[in-house]
Amino acid sequence: MKRTKNTKIKDVVGGHLQYGWIYSNKVKEHFFKPKNFLERDARPGEFDVEGQVGSPQCGDVMRMWMKVDKKTEKIKKLKWRTFGCASAIASTSMFSVMVTQKGGMTIENALKIKPQDIMKRLEGLPSRKVHCSVLCDKAFQQVANNYFRQTGQHSRIIVEGSKIIDTRLNITERDIEQAVLDGARNLIDVQKKLKVGVGDPKAIPQIEQLIKFYNEKYYS
Amino acid sequence: MKSIYLDHASTTPVDPKVLKVMSFCNENVYGNAGSLHQIGRNSAQVILNARENIAKILNCKPQEIIFIGSGTESDNLAILGIARANKNFGKNIVTTNIEHHAVINPCKQLEKEGFKINYLSVNKDGIVELESVKKAIVDDTVLVSIIYANNEIGTIQPIKEIGEIINNVRQDRIKRNIKTPIYFHTDACQATGYLDINVIKLGVDLMTINASKIYGPKGVGVLYSKLGNKIDPIVFGGGQERGFRSGTENISGIVGLAKALEIANQIKDKELKRETKLRDYFIKGLLSKIDRVFLNGHAQKRLPNNINVAILDVEGEAMLLWLDKYGICVSTGSACDSQSLDPSHVILALGRPYEYANGSLRFTLGRGTTKKDIDFVLKVLPKIVKDLRKISPVKVKVD
Numbered sequence: 001m002k003r004t005k006n007t008k009i010k011d012v013v014g015g016h017l018q019y020g021w022i023y024s025n026k027v028k029e030h031f032f033k034p035k036n037f038l039e040r041d042a043r044p045g046e047f048d049v050e051g052q053v054g055s056p057q058c059g060d061v062m063r064m065w066m067k068v069d070k071k072t073e074k075i076k077k078l079k080w081r082t083f084g085c086a087s088a089i090a091s092t093s094m095f096s097v098m099v100t101q102k103g104g105m106t107i108e109n110a111l112k113i114k115p116q117d118i119m120k121r122l123e124g125l126p127s128r129k130v131h132c133s134v135l136c137d138k139a140f141q142q143v144a145n146n147y148f149r150q151t152g153q154h155s156r157i158i159v160e161g162s163k164i165i166d167t168r169l170n171i172t173e174r175d176i177e178q179a180v181l182d183g184a185r186n187l188i189d190v191q192k193k194l195k196v197g198v199g200d201p202k203a204i205p206q207i208e209q210l211i212k213f214y215n216e217k218y219y220s
Numbered sequence: 221m222k223s224i225y226l227d228h229a230s231t232t233p234v235d236p237k238v239l240k241v242m243s244f245c246n247e248n249v250y251g252n253a254g255s256l257h258q259i260g261r262n263s264a265q266v267i268l269n270a271r272e273n274i275a276k277i278l279n280c281k282p283q284e285i286i287f288i289g290s291g292t293e294s295d296n297l298a299i300l301g302i303a304r305a306n307k308n309f310g311k312n313i314v315t316t317n318i319e320h321h322a323v324i325n326p327c328k329q330l331e332k333e334g335f336k337i338n339y340l341s342v343n344k345d346g347i348v349e350l351e352s353v354k355k356a357i358v359d360d361t362v363l364v365s366i367i368y369a370n371n372e373i374g375t376i377q378p379i380k381e382i383g384e385i386i387n388n389v390r391q392d393r394i395k396r397n398i399k400t401p402i403y404f405h406t407d408a409c410q411a412t413g414y415l416d417i418n419v420i421k422l423g424v425d426l427m428t429i430n431a432s433k434i435y436g437p438k439g440v441g442v443l444y445s446k447l448g449n450k451i452d453p454i455v456f457g458g459g460q461e462r463g464f465r466s467g468t469e470n471i472s473g474i475v476g477l478a479k480a481l482e483i484a485n486q487i488k489d490k491e492l493k494r495e496t497k498l499r500d501y502f503i504k505g506l507l508s509k510i511d512r513v514f515l516n517g518h519a520q521k522r523l524p525n526n527i528n529v530a531i532l533d534v535e536g537e538a539m540l541l542w543l544d545k546y547g548i549c550v551s552t553g554s555a556c557d558s559q560s561l562d563p564s565h566v567i568l569a570l571g572r573p574y575e576y577a578n579g580s581l582r583f584t585l586g587r588g589t590t591k592k593d594i595d596f597v598l599k600v601l602p603k604i605v606k607d608l609r610k611i612s613p614v615k616v617k618v619d
Binding site: 023031032034037039052059060061062063081082083084085086088089 | 533534535536537538541542545554563574578610611612613614
């Protein structure tokens, strides 16, 4: 095969679509040498909580593990695994750096990180790739919610963008979907996954209906 | 860094011999073939020669060759041109669910114009069953369009046999005094360099060829359209190409296409054997060196240059970028790599779940590909997959 000259191209802009395509050096750095990903399986007690969003069908799955300083609520450790393209991997890697550097952010502050903040640190993302980093803060929200649930701080659970099913325990449609994706098949499974007892009795028929819906959606 | 180009189905480099005739043409043959003076007549003669040479290879008449702007435009003219010209006879079209977008999207346009399109499913090997073609053809079917060899998974469709089915339908319609004509089109863009493109043997009425897939220039293609076909143009103007495709002829492109086709025809048998051997060696290597890998499409009934695999638990674009770092150029059917963020319709058409499409890689070999290139990929890829699987939280279930 002939040698082709390596010409330096700064960015290529898709003719009719008008967006950049080539990833920034920062994205490449975090893609080729990702930081804080969980290489081996987690040891029992190594983390306080974990969470996952996405599904391999849609092309991106992110899972995060978190260790928290219970007193200060500062994030001691945030490890992750990602199935996805370069920007999904790079944005999760960058996010993990952002929340753990300088002694760690508090959960409260980490929840304030917006996709735009991650993108800025990554020196930009091609516009069609923005959803990848959006998924990254969603994954963290899931982790934080699981932490709040575990520590009984139900009022702190963030429910934006999803319908609340159980008003007492702030369980959303998304939570139920996620529990089903994690293997829950019935109400008891879901309650175990979400670490809740029976909350709002009026919500149970609706929860069961959703469990059935998502089970059919993903497993039938 | 040395580039290993394994994306020949996207496009091929231009053969130096093609370049030579094209640059001669660009320098010397500038006249408008429509002009009556000697400079113009010279251009017309050059185009005529190219047309005659191509016609010989396709086993058709020179007048049946329509020069056109690309493979896409050729498909568009075939589909839209036949459908619109024959709409008073019937509004049913039969095609498959693994066509190129240059066929699918004109079909979608025709749906808006009141046509009914029957997208036949292929079997799990990526091949359309003859029975399903037979069953799909109804009395108001005016067009059947089936890709000769698929661009993503390389599977070869039984075009000759489908040609016979269509001929039988034609005879039957004559017997039953049904006036509706039925046309058979095939997109042969990927097949041209490797398979039989004798239009009489294949029994096709229309066939699409693209120069940029056969080591010719980009921006020029051919639509073979049998004399007597009732077909409406989609581009209007000065009436070039017997009115089917207006616009001043792209002379150097046409000459380049003719030369590229001539070369392809000469070395076809040899290249077919050589690349088939490389392909099978490559597939064997991939399946043995990486676990949880599946070949997409039939193992033998595929182009000699096509290897398409699903590598589970990792995403295609991530693998592509890693390979690119080593100078290896491939493509993927992953959603992340498409403009629409939809995974490949072809791999989904095999009945494979989304996970397979999102983890798919396509390697397409070419004349310059050597065993050494393949060995390098086989050395690099297993490590890339291993590393990406370490980062991946997913373990896709295999039935």
